[in-house]
Amino acid sequence: MRQIKNYIAAASWSRALVVVRAEAQAINPEIRKNEEKVVDSVAAAELSKPLTAYCRCWRSGTFPLCDGSHAKHNKATGDNVGPLLLKKAERVTSYI
Amino acid sequence: MRQIKNYIAAASWSRALVVVRAEAQAINPEIRKNEEKVVDSVAAAELSKPLTAYCRCWRSGTFPLCDGSHAKHNKATGDNVGPLLLKKAERVTSYI
Numbered sequence: 001m002r003q004i005k006n007y008i009a010a011a012s013w014s015r016a017l018v019v020v021r022a023e024a025q026a027i028n029p030e031i032r033k034n035e036e037k038v039v040d041s042v043a044a045a046e047l048s049k050p051l052t053a054y055c056r057c058w059r060s061g062t063f064p065l066c067d068g069s070h071a072k073h074n075k076a077t078g079d080n081v082g083p084l085l086l087k088k089a090e091r092v093t094s095y096i
Numbered sequence: 097m098r099q100i101k102n103y104i105a106a107a108s109w110s111r112a113l114v115v116v117r118a119e120a121q122a123i124n125p126e127i128r129k130n131e132e133k134v135v136d137s138v139a140a141a142e143l144s145k146p147l148t149a150y151c152r153c154w155r156s157g158t159f160p161l162c163d164g165s166h167a168k169h170n171k172a173t174g175d176n177v178g179p180l181l182l183k184k185a186e187r188v189t190s191y192i
Contacts, residue, residue: 024172024173025121025173026173026174026175027123027153027154027169027173027175027177028175028176028177032176033176035176036176037166037170037176037177037178038176038177038178039178039179039180039181040180040181041147041180041181041182041183042180042181042182042183043183043185044140044143044182044183044184044185045183045185045186047140051137054150054180055152056151056152056154057123058123058152058177064180070133073123074133076120077120077121077122077123078122079122079123079124080124080128080129080131080132080133080134081123081124081133081134081154082133082134082135083135084135084136084137084138084150084160084180085135085136085137085138086137086138086140086182087137087138087139087140087141088140089139089140089141089185090141
């Protein structure tokens with residue numbers, strides 16, 4: 001009888017573990033884990049393309065830039081994350 | 097004896113559940129879940145402040161802007177995520 005109690009406790013303990021892990025789950029598995037906080041900055045003046053996509057799913061191989069990895073992540077998890085798109089300021093050339 | 101087998105199966109099943117959930121875990125718990133993919137775009141020309149922080153932890157109350165929520169998330173999970181900072185292009189005024 002004691003043995004069954006242990007296993008019930010183990011089953012409920014691991015269910016609690018599942019709940020705990022689900023709530024407090026890291027979202028960055030591998031990117032720059034040696035850094036205390038991964039912060040990137042972009043100078044608007046240095047944007048080269050009309051539109052540049054920046055990663056927000058922490059799975060990109062070209063982080064901080066987006067490489068489309070969010071599609072695979074969303075498919076595997078049912079999530080709906082996507083990138084931040086930066087639009088370069090158009091150079092205004094006036095001909096007077 | 098049969099009962100013990102069931103509980104062993106339950107305990108190992110739930111351990112498998114823990115592993116599965118840890119690998120394929122969504123990172124956006126609540127933001128715009130009615131959208132298939134949350135994509136935001138920013139026009140560099142419309143940046144109002146010298147420096148604007150954009151959220152990458154999917155916990156900000158002012159998403160897509162950062163409100164510092166990554167600090168609480170990092171503390172609770174041991175993660176190291178942080179925002180993307182956009183630096184406004186300085187207006188070059190030349191006095192000739």
